[in-house]
Amino acid sequence: MFSSKTAISHGPYGGTAFANILVFAPHTYDIVRTAYTEESCTIHRTLSVTEGGELMVKPWTGFVILYVLLLGGCAQPPADQITSAEQAIKDAQQSGAATYIADEYAKLEGGMAAIRKEVADQEAKFALFRDYGKVDQLVATVKTDAERVKTDSLKKMEEAKMAAVQAHHAAADAVKHAADLIAAAPAGKDRAALESIKTDAEALKASLNDVQMMIDKSDYLTAQTKAKAIQEKSQALSHEVETALAKIGKAKPVRTKKK
Amino acid sequence: MTALVLSCLLAGCVKTVPEEAVQAVASVDRDLVRLRASEIAPDEYARFTQQWMILKARVEAEDDTIQWPWEPNDLESALRGLHEEGLQAVSRLAEQRESLRRAAEQQLLRAEDRARALARKVGAIDSRLVLGRNPVETELLLKQARSFYQQGEYAHSLAASDQAAQRLATQASLLNSELGHYANRERIARWQQMVKETVDWSRMHRTSAIVVSKADRRLILYRNGQPVLSYSVRLGFNGIREKRYQGDGATPEGRYRVTTKRGQGHTQFFRALVLDYPNAEDRRRFLLDRKTGHIPDSRGIGGQIEIHGTQNELMAASLGCVMLENPQMAWLFNRVDKGTPVTIVGALDEQNSVALVLADLRSHANEI
Numbered sequence: 001m002f003s004s005k006t007a008i009s010h011g012p013y014g015g016t017a018f019a020n021i022l023v024f025a026p027h028t029y030d031i032v033r034t035a036y037t038e039e040s041c042t043i044h045r046t047l048s049v050t051e052g053g054e055l056m057v058k059p060w061t062g063f064v065i066l067y068v069l070l071l072g073g074c075a076q077p078p079a080d081q082i083t084s085a086e087q088a089i090k091d092a093q094q095s096g097a098a099t100y101i102a103d104e105y106a107k108l109e110g111g112m113a114a115i116r117k118e119v120a121d122q123e124a125k126f127a128l129f130r131d132y133g134k135v136d137q138l139v140a141t142v143k144t145d146a147e148r149v150k151t152d153s154l155k156k157m158e159e160a161k162m163a164a165v166q167a168h169h170a171a172a173d174a175v176k177h178a179a180d181l182i183a184a185a186p187a188g189k190d191r192a193a194l195e196s197i198k199t200d201a202e203a204l205k206a207s208l209n210d211v212q213m214m215i216d217k218s219d220y221l222t223a224q225t226k227a228k229a230i231q232e233k234s235q236a237l238s239h240e241v242e243t244a245l246a247k248i249g250k251a252k253p254v255r256t257k258k259k
Numbered sequence: 260m261t262a263l264v265l266s267c268l269l270a271g272c273v274k275t276v277p278e279e280a281v282q283a284v285a286s287v288d289r290d291l292v293r294l295r296a297s298e299i300a301p302d303e304y305a306r307f308t309q310q311w312m313i314l315k316a317r318v319e320a321e322d323d324t325i326q327w328p329w330e331p332n333d334l335e336s337a338l339r340g341l342h343e344e345g346l347q348a349v350s351r352l353a354e355q356r357e358s359l360r361r362a363a364e365q366q367l368l369r370a371e372d373r374a375r376a377l378a379r380k381v382g383a384i385d386s387r388l389v390l391g392r393n394p395v396e397t398e399l400l401l402k403q404a405r406s407f408y409q410q411g412e413y414a415h416s417l418a419a420s421d422q423a424a425q426r427l428a429t430q431a432s433l434l435n436s437e438l439g440h441y442a443n444r445e446r447i448a449r450w451q452q453m454v455k456e457t458v459d460w461s462r463m464h465r466t467s468a469i470v471v472s473k474a475d476r477r478l479i480l481y482r483n484g485q486p487v488l489s490y491s492v493r494l495g496f497n498g499i500r501e502k503r504y505q506g507d508g509a510t511p512e513g514r515y516r517v518t519t520k521r522g523q524g525h526t527q528f529f530r531a532l533v534l535d536y537p538n539a540e541d542r543r544r545f546l547l548d549r550k551t552g553h554i555p556d557s558r559g560i561g562g563q564i565e566i567h568g569t570q571n572e573l574m575a576a577s578l579g580c581v582m583l584e585n586p587q588m589a590w591l592f593n594r595v596d597k598g599t600p601v602t603i604v605g606a607l608d609e610q611n612s613v614a615l616v617l618a619d620l621r622s623h624a625n626e627i
Contacts, residue, residue, distance in 0.1 A: 102297035106304055110312030117313050138316050195496045195508065196387050203392035207399055222403070222415070229402035233395065 075130045077119045081139045085112065088146035096218070097153035100160070104149045111142040160220035167227035168211050174234035175204050181241040193244075200237055204230050276318050280338040284311060287345030294352045298414070299359070303348060310341050356413070363413040366420040367404050373427050373623070374401060380616045381434070384474070388497045388508065389437045390430050397426040431620040437500060441474055441606050441613035450604035453514060457602040458484050467595055469566070471581055471603040473499060473510060474611035478566070478581060480591060487594075490587045495579035499613065502579065504545070504554045505561030510579050510603065511536050515564075517599045520592065529568030529585045530592045534601055536564035566591070566601065 089108050097105040115138045122130045179201050185194060207230050214223035288311060296304035317334055374397055381387050387394070404419035440446045454470050461468035462484025470479045473494060480488045497508030519533040537545065537560050545560045566581045568588035581603070583591065606613065 102295075102301075103292040103304070106297045106301075106308045107312060109305060110308035110310075111316075113309035114313040114316045118316065134316065134320055137320075141316075199388065199391060200395045203395035204399075206392065207396065221412070225403045225406045225415075226399060228406060229399045232402060233398060 075122075075132055077122065077132050078136055078139060081136065082115060082119070085115065085139045085142045085146070088143045088150075092146045092150040092153060095150045095153040096157045097149050100153045100156040101149060104145075104152070108142060108146050108149055111138065111145065114138055115142065157218070157220070160224070161215070161218075164211075164215050164220040164223040164227065167224045167231070168208070168215065171211065171227040171230040171234065172208055174231040174238070175201070175208055178204070178234045178237040178241070181238050181245070185241050185245065197237055197241065200233070204234055204237070276321065276332075276334050276338065280335055280342070281315075281318055283342045284314070284338055284345060287342055287349060290349045291345065291352065294349065294356055296348070296352050299355055300348075300352055303352075307341070307345055307348060314338055314341060359413040359417070363404075363408055363416040363420065366417055366424070367401070367408055370404070370420045370423045370427065371401055374398070374423070376623075377427060377430060377620070380619065381430075384438075384499055384613050384616050385494070386434060386438060386499050386613075389500060390433055393426055393430045393433065397423050397430065400426060428624065431624060434620065435617055438613050438617065440501075441611055442609070442617050444609065447606060447609055447611075450512075450606060451608070453602050453604055454607065457481070457514070457600055460600060467599050469591075469595065469599060469601040471510075471566075471601065472605075472607045472611075473512070473603065474606035474613045478583065478591075480594065482594075488590070490583055490591070493577065493582040495577050498577075498579070502541075502561070503548055504558035506558070506578075507561075508579055510577075510581060511541060511564060512603050512605055513538060513540055515601045515603065517566075517595060517597055517601060520595070520597060521565075521567075522592070526565075526567060527570050528565070528580075528582075529570070530588050531565040531567035532592065532595060532599075532601075534564045534566070536562060 089112055092105060092108060097108075115135060118135050118138060119132070122132055122135070182194070182197055182201055185197075207226065211223050211227045211230065214220075214226065288307075291304060291307065296307075314334065314337055318338075321334065378394065381390065381394075400419050400423035404416045404423060407413070407416035407419055457468045457470055458481050461481040465483050468481045470481065471477070471492065472479075476492050476494065478490045478492045479486050494510040495502075495508040498510040500507070500509040502509035502511035513536070515534040515536055515538060517532045518535045521531040521533065523530055525531075542560065545554065548554045549556070561579070564580055566583065566588075567577075568583055568585040605611075
């Protein structure tokens with residue numbers, strides 16, 4: 001169309017305007033060029049051709065250019081993207097990331113802080129010089145990381161849940177085995193010891209319910225640890241009864257008397 | 260010439276951020292993760308991480324940027340500053356974690372010691388059943404605390420140990436509640452009066468009388484008001500408690516008499532002296548307890564309380580009776596008649612075994 005630089009450099013207004021835009025705000029220069037092209041009809045009407053074939057800028061063209069520059073130069077922060085990143089972090093939190101991979105989750109929040117800081121830094125600049133390109137990059141990184149953290153967290157949570165459920169089943173088997181042995185124990189055995197063992201077995205059975213409640217509340221670490229403790233104690237009880245049974249052989253049960 | 264000058268200038272240029280500064284901060288971050296900073300000091304770790312992420316973003320943005328050596332480099336300064344802060348945080352958290360580990364270890368050892376000591380004392384006075392499920396629940400908590408400690412979960416270990424300590428305190432309180440009458444002066448005075456009256460009766464009637472002390476697990480035969488023999492006995496499986504209803508395993512306290520003598524072949528327990536439990540006082544107390552809801556309606560008052568021998572060597576406790584070794588039972592059986600008074604009391608003096616255990620538990624209550 002024409003050599004913009006040559007035309008403007010010789011025009012009465014903004015002789016160095018385009019040159020400045022190219023150097024200091026190349027992004028804006030592209031917008032202006034696009035706006036310029038789109039407004040070619042308007043701009044064209046603002047121009048006139050001299051006798052020497054050079055284009056001249058009409059007096060009020062400067063205001064038009066300034067208007068276009070301001071419109072094009074006022075970049076906006078990617079609010080939707082930022083909201084999307086916040087949601088991704090929230091999803092990660094709800095997947096249990098703060099519990100299962102707390103350090104990775106902390107880094108996500110750190111990334112969000114970096115985004116907010118970058119937005120604040122850009123907002124502090126003159127409108128024409130704002131550039132949210134880095135914000136876009138940061139948002140993209142945070143969203144990708146949040147997705148990864150959410151996946152990892154869900155995986156770890158599932159692993160913890162499986163471990164707790166397996167421990168619960170093992171504990172339940174051990175409690176049942178102990179209860180079966182106690183039921184078969186002869187009454188002629190030390191009555192106080194037998195009553196004590198029965199009381200312990202009942203306590204272990206009640207504790208199994210506690211483990212289930214912990215699993216239901218997603219407290220898998222405590223559930224697993226408690227289940228293992230129940231299993232150990234149940235095995236110890238079983239061993240005690242088995243030892244007594246082995247010692248006495250098949251003793252007859254004592255006839256129960258009114259006491 | 261221009262090219263030469265340009266080359267010299269470019270050769271002097273440096274990257275905005277030296278790689279080692281970045282790696283140093285990354286290393287500190289790994290140390291903080293290893294120390295579980297996000298759990299122990301979440302706010303501090305959050306501040307560090309936020310700053311690290313901000314600087315990291317700047318580093319990535321200026322990765323291809325070069326500058327003159329004489330130009331001030333605020334990014335590198337910020338990284339080095341963060342590295343310094345991080346090192347201090349690492350040092351602080353390492354100390355904090357070690358302190359937490361020591362606290363968890365001490366609390367766990369203390370709770371385990373107290374649990375063992377309590378179990379010994381409870382065993383010494385045969386009052387295990389008084390505590391119900393508490394000992395098992397305490398043991399489970401201690402096992403959990405130990406497991407958490409071994410996994411490096413010191414905060415969880417401390418919490419479990421604390422809960423165990425509370426359970427131990429509950430057990431001590433329960434023992435005091437159920438067996439506190441063994442340390443009650445008025446009660447002991449009443450028991451002493453009952454024994455005195457029994458001994459006086461024996462003297463007055465020039466005949467036998469039996470006194471049983473539950474706390475001492477001792478049976479004393481008096482003849483003409485003089486003690487002639489003293490045997491160690493076993494009680495009901497819950498013998499140390501006051502008898503309330505049938506099947507509770509407790510040995511009753513009160514004044515009774517021998518109503519029947521069952522010789523060999525007439526009892527499964529070698530020989531037996533049947534007592535007249537329940538007496539009027541027992542019935543009165545039973546009805547009151549039932550009225551006040553302390554006894555379920557389905558439970559009866561019980562009966563068939565005896566002094567007897569053992570069926571076999573396995574019988575360490577009866578269902579509520581007073582049990583002797585067979586040779587001793589034989590000796591006693593031949594020196595006691597129908598109508599012989601039998602007075603069963605909790606204790607003979609204030610310094611009885613149960614009272615001493617309760618006093619010991621009270622004195623160590625703060626340690627728990």
